Amino acid sequence: MIELDYRNCLAARIGSEGISEEKLESVKKQAFAELENIKKNPPGFMKLPVRFDEARKIREDAKKYRDFKNLVVLGIGGSALGNITLKNMLTHTYHNQGKNGGYPNLYVLDNVDPEWTSELSDIIDLKDTVFNVITKSGSTAETLSNFFFFLEKLKKERSDWKDHLVFTTGNKGFLREFADENGIKTYSVPEDVGGRYSVLSEVGLFPAAVTGLNIESLLEGAADAEENEHVPVTYAALQYYFYKKGKNISVFMPYSKKLESTADWFRQLWAESLGKNEKTGPTPVKAIGTTDQHSQVQLYMEGPKDKVFTFLSVKDSSPEVKLKYDGHFLGGKTMRGLFNAELEGTTGALTKEDRPNMNFEIPKIDAYNAGELLYQLEMACAITGGMLGIDPFNQPGVELGKKLAYEILEKNTGQLI
């Protein structure tokens, strides 16, 4: 079970910058009430962990795609970040450089930079590549742009082009119609699950299964998280409390390279769910230990007290990397020992400077714990949103920019287009 150590948030440790035990109890009660309220009419993401039958089916399907050398996900935002996160956590760092264990390489193209698209195109051979196009609306401009680019090439080069496509989309929209017309293999995104809560749906599961991850274990971890409600409740209570106390920045800092993308995923979850009106919206900030000790910790230690910190650490001590060098104090130590001591040093120093910080302790990095962690953070986000009195499931603020972009695109006929 993942545990949350929040003692460095308590007034007993950090004085008036912290929260008293009594106050914490009362804010937690509020958070629990909010959770009960949410459960009365559970949002879509809460129904995902028990979909073992669907997962088994996806696992079976996935086998058919494992002869491809590359799986390219075309998606953006919630249709990309979950896939990036699972890959980062659960595959070899150099998966795409010969360490894929016989499973396909995985590329997630989540932008419309012509340089990136053409450079990705440089290194993949279409005959060895399957594309998973993911967009719930079926009309996301970035995703369709990349789709059109590769579709044209596929059609030119491959008579079996339809077999190189798998769609993950909603029940309506351009992509669904294209699929129906052309007989493309398609997964449905559950209607009541939004992008940033979709990692445990078909959106995250299909690419994970193709690349050999244990998706049933992932769901199990999420399902079991429900028995551990005090973790998301406490996390939500503390995030809510410190935001209301004027700390408008929430730093999320894993001490683990494999958890790095979890911070990108958290950043979307937190920003898009909670940034809802001029009075409400903590800004999530991604950092990584120990690297950012040499980049951000000066600011975290001595700058304004406008932040609350979440650390993530891994208990499992493998692999053992022993440092051997006679006559230097690091000789005889392990790299994990240094890594953990650096984390303790940083949290200790922040605490001495009265800066609230907490730590998710993860037993080890595997599919089960990934499921538990991601689900707990989703729960915490829904609870925090409820406490803040906003809707954590919509994102009305992105429409204006989109509208303006399309107007510009239509108007311009010169060099821009």
Added chain:
Amino acid sequence: MIELDYRNCLAARIGSEGISEEKLESVKKQAFAELENIKKNPPGFMKLPVRFDEARKIREDAKKYRDFKNLVVLGIGGSALGNITLKNMLTHTYHNQGKNGGYPNLYVLDNVDPEWTSELSDIIDLKDTVFNVITKSGSTAETLSNFFFFLEKLKKERSDWKDHLVFTTGNKGFLREFADENGIKTYSVPEDVGGRYSVLSEVGLFPAAVTGLNIESLLEGAADAEENEHVPVTYAALQYYFYKKGKNISVFMPYSKKLESTADWFRQLWAESLGKNEKTGPTPVKAIGTTDQHSQVQLYMEGPKDKVFTFLSVKDSSPEVKLKYDGHFLGGKTMRGLFNAELEGTTGALTKEDRPNMNFEIPKIDAYNAGELLYQLEMACAITGGMLGIDPFNQPGVELGKKLAYEILEKNTGQLI
């Protein structure tokens, strides 16, 4: 020349959230005065752009290392971020996957995660690998840990192990002594150049030269930036003004995959230089367009008005990626057209919501413009620091955490070590 479009910061466009033309003129005067003050006793980084002789020597040296298949940089913070930034900007996205143009692959190992170190070790063959160990103090624990790990392996496997090492370090410290004893090829970090200002010194230049980048052009761009002082002066003036107005978050958001790591580099420059006392320290936030339109822009548009935004865009329209699909509005457009329209849509929408934003327009991504951009940002940082009344060149706040970490490391004899 790189230009800064700051019109979306003006009161004429965003009302009282913006700055009036008069006020801007007076803050710019302050910034210019600060720059004149800095120039009287120029900090080390300002002496780097004219070191063409040193650059030529490094370029010549570098040729000797190009027969290696891999260059692995062991460094952290300022001894890593510059290298990552130059690689990201100026080499193929898949440089290390067969697109290195015959130059060595480049890996920058900037953490002490035993999983990462051992996974990097999995994919490199020591006989084909040269390590550039970079630490100005010569004693950075993270860097030495990775060095000791690979040194032991090198000594076991290679009688010519000394030829697989290049150090970049100061005139004192462990690494310098090791180099003297063992005759290791060593570059000196200029004494008056700190890590986060060192990208144009030996720290950044040697790895860049080995991987085939035009380091003289890089310096030229930086040298020419001095003729364009109004850019860093205006940028510093605006950053200073909006921070003082209570906007404690500074978002840095390139619309370019190749400029993504520039945001990580900026983040260190800004945080470590300006986060100096409880009253001073804007928090830099990395974002990337269009990707983060689907992650952060909801918060940026509708959340609290606690941010100032810096965008970066690329004028050059190559490569042309044309989208072909009859019957869809994207058909006939180019991907660059969509990319630029999305940027315009986002800045337009932020402006309508009275959120100050500005844009660095970069003619094209090459070594010359990289040098100009990085140098302008360093200048802007030094000026902003002066205006804020703090020392932008020290980092006292990282010492306590280090001290605590070493105490923990020494005390523990159990599983931690």
